[in-house]
Amino acid sequence: xxxxxxxxxxxxxxxxxxxxxxxxxxxxxxxxxxxxxxxxxxxxxxxxxxxxxxxxxxxxxxxxxxxxxxxxxxxxxxxxxxxxxxxxxxxxxxxxxxxxxxxxxxxxxxxxxxxxxxxxxxxxxxxxxxxxxxxxxxxxxxxxxxxxxxxxxxxxxxxxxxxxxxxxxxxxxxxxxxxxxxxxxxxxxxxxxxxxxxxxxxxxxxxxxxxxxxxxx
Numbered sequence: 001x002x003x004x005x006x007x008x009x010x011x012x013x014x015x016x017x018x019x020x021x022x023x024x025x026x027x028x029x030x031x032x033x034x035x036x037x038x039x040x041x042x043x044x045x046x047x048x049x050x051x052x053x054x055x056x057x058x059x060x061x062x063x064x065x066x067x068x069x070x071x072x073x074x075x076x077x078x079x080x081x082x083x084x085x086x087x088x089x090x091x092x093x094x095x096x097x098x099x100x101x102x103x104x105x106x107x108x109x110x111x112x113x114x115x116x117x118x119x120x121x122x123x124x125x126x127x128x129x130x131x132x133x134x135x136x137x138x139x140x141x142x143x144x145x146x147x148x149x150x151x152x153x154x155x156x157x158x159x160x161x162x163x164x165x166x167x168x169x170x171x172x173x174x175x176x177x178x179x180x181x182x183x184x185x186x187x188x189x190x191x192x193x194x195x196x197x198x199x200x201x202x203x204x205x206x207x208x209x210x211x212x213x214x215x216x217x
Contacts (some may be wrong), residue, residue: 014065057209080176085209088186
């Protein structure tokens with residue numbers, strides 16, 4: 001019997017300053033409300049398990065850290081085959097700094113956050129008619145403002161301003177057959193819980209997940 005419920009793995013580890021356990025709880029709750037079966041994964045070698053091919057979405061919460069070549073290769077291959085990836089802040093955008101192949105999949109890599117967590121800035125919604133941002137308005141937030149290296153192939157959903165530079169805050173892209181969603185907001189659980197931020201991330205996770213009927217044969 002085929003299980004029609006979509007499955008998500010939430011990876012938890014790396015630098016503890018971003019409170020990955022607490023953020024993962026928020027993401028898992030939202031995914032469960034969207035009908036996903038969620039498993040918390042604390043060992044990256046789990047990505048080498050053939051069971052990965054039955055997963056529809058991987059959500060990394062693993063700031064910095066290292067990943068084995070075998071685990072990364074298995075993960076990238078799975079995404080190319082159609083498994084989705086969605087995440088936020090350093091847990092996805094500053095993970096595995098030594099792995100440019102991972103950064104290519106994500107579509108960006110953290111560079112700096114001038115002013116640390118005390119910066120108040122505007123987040124501009126690029127297209128309020130886009131299904132991922134429909135009905136959303138620009139908002140102001142006080143937290144880390146990420147300056148990132150970004151892939152020009154990204155479909156940008158939201159931006160912020162650094163002097164004369166318009167910097168993406170949230171985007172989607174494809175990696176093979178897999179869909180990617182990233183949001184640079186989320187330095188702490190209180191930011192993730194903000195209704196505007198939480199809604200954007202929740203929509204992004206659902207979007208990135210492999211749709212029912214697309215599962216690998």
